[in-house]
Amino acid sequence: MELGFHLPIFDIDGDTGAIAGELARVGAAAEASGASWLSFMDHYFQIEPTGLPAEANMLEGYTTLGFLAAHTSAIDLGLLVTGVTYRHPGLLAKIVTTLDVLSGGRAVLGVGAAWFEREHHGLGVPYPPVGERFERLEETLRICAQMWDPAENGPFEGKHYQLAETLCSPQPINRPKVLIGGGGERKTLRLVAQYGDACNLFGTSPEDVRHKLDVLRGHCDDVGRDYADIRKTIIAGNPRPAPDNLDEFVRAMAPYAELGVQTVIVTPTTGSPAAWIDGMAPAVPRLAELG
Secondary structure: OEEEEEEOOOOOOOOHHHHHHHHHHHHHHHHHHOOOEEEEOOOOOOOHHHOOOOOOOOOOHHHHHHHHHOOOOOOEEEEOOEEOOOOOHHHHHHHHHHHHHHOOOOEEEEEEOOOOHHHHHHHOOOOOOHHHHHHHHHHHHHHHHHHOOOOOOOOEEOOOOEEOOOOOOOOOOOOOEEEEEOOOOOOHHHHHHHHOOEEEEEEOOHHHHHHHHHHHHHHHHHHOOOHHHOEEEEEEOOOOOOHHHHHHHHHHHHHHHHOOOOEEEEOOOOOOHHHHHHHHOOHHHHHHOOO
C-alpha cells in the first residue's frame, strides 16, 4: 500500500506571502517521504467539511499543480477531483496535458461531477441538475480520451459538447491516468468501470469500502472490464491520521490493504503542512509492508 498527500487548506502560518514557500516545502517533504501522490482540491471557495468558512484561503488547483511541478521531480500530481463544470473539456484536456509535459509525465486527471452549489452561483458558473452533470462528465471523459489519441484529431459530437477538432499538440509525455472520484453506485462507479484507471472512495470503514468495490466489480463484469486493471484508492478519515497516531493509523489500514486498496490518501489540516508530512513519513515503509 502506498501513501498519498492531499492538501485542502491554504491558511498557512504567516501571511499570504508565506503560502508559496510553504507549498514548495510541501513538495519537497512529500517526495522525501516516499509518497506516491500529491493533490489539491478543485474549489474556489473553502468547503464546510474542512471546518473552515468559505472565506478561508483557497487557490486555483491547476495553477497550484503547475507550481508544484517545478518543485518536485517524481511524485504524481492531480486534483482530487476536478469539477467537470468548471472548464470546457477540450480546455481541460489541454490544461492536464500542459501539466503532464511540464512535470515530465506526472499528471493525473482526477475528475468528478462537481457538487458545491454555492461556489457555482457565487462565481457565476452554471450549475446544471445532477443528471446533466453526470452526462457532461461522461462526455468529458470521452473527449479527453480522444484528445489524448494522437491518431484522432477529428470532431466530437455530443449532447452537451461539440468540438470541430480534438487537436492536442504536444501530446502528453505519459497519457494521464484517469481517477474518478466518488462512490455513487449507479453512476459514478459505472463510469469508473467504463473509463477510469482508478477510483477514489472515502475510507469510512472496511465494510463500506468492500461493498463499494463489490459494486464496482459488478459494473466491470457488465461492461467487460478487468476489475484488476483499476487502481483502488481511499481517503483516510477513520481514524483521522496524524503523526502522533501512526501505529493506530497503520493498523487501521491493514483491512483496506486486504481488500486490494493500493493507495491511502491523508490530509494535513495544520498551518504547517510540510512539517505534518515529515511527521507522517515513517508510515510509508510500514504501509508498504501491508501489500
